[in-house]
Amino acid sequence: MNILIVDDDVELVGLLSFAFETAGYTVGTAFDGHEAITMVRAHNPDLVILDVNLPNQDGFQVLADLRRISQAPVIMLTVRATEEDEIEGLDLGADDYLRKPFSPRALLARVRSHLRRRVEPGEDPVLALGSISLDVDRCDLRVGDGEAQRLSPLESRLMKALLAHRGRPVDPDRLVDAVWLDRDTADRELLKQVVHRLRRKLAAAGGEGSWIEYIAGSGYAITASSTG
16 A cells, blocks of 8 residues: 655654554655645555645645545644634545644554545445445446536545435434544534535535435435435
8 A cells, every 4th residue: 555645844754654664555755735746646645644734835725636636535634623624624625634743553543444445345336326326436426417526535435324325314423433434533513514515516416415314313314305
């Protein structure tokens, strides 16, 4: 697996590179946003570790550029993980946040968690319910013959979980586990943000955002309206 570390802290990059190489990963490094995008284009990493505070471009700008060319999981590193920062990162397609300072072991555990979330051998790469279809590998959402909408990895995992339940409601806590897995700081409020963004993309694909319905006491479901 190929990991790209993007941070202007030379000492931290060296420490993380050693930890990940010892764990068997191939590691690339970049120290600013322009170098990061060049590395992504050249090496197509399986996962990116991206610092929010970078010279020239901040990590959010880099993330927006990165999402135009890659759907690799992105873990943001930050010393300022406010709720507003997390929401901005989620809107741009970040998969996880880790506040500095942290231990390399904690970051390694999260990396392993995200890399496990691939299409397993034998798993159908396209899930469908009624007119809705999701290409799990490409993170493309379609409604009928409409234009595909590219989902972030978080949005794709949420839609995958909803489609897998074939219209039955899914408890929000189970969805948090499905979308973030080992992420201790994920909660229902962050889930609501991802649901909101997924509804918008469902509408942009030609469906209705209201097809993702919250059923009080039960959870979220793809409603019967989507199966007509």
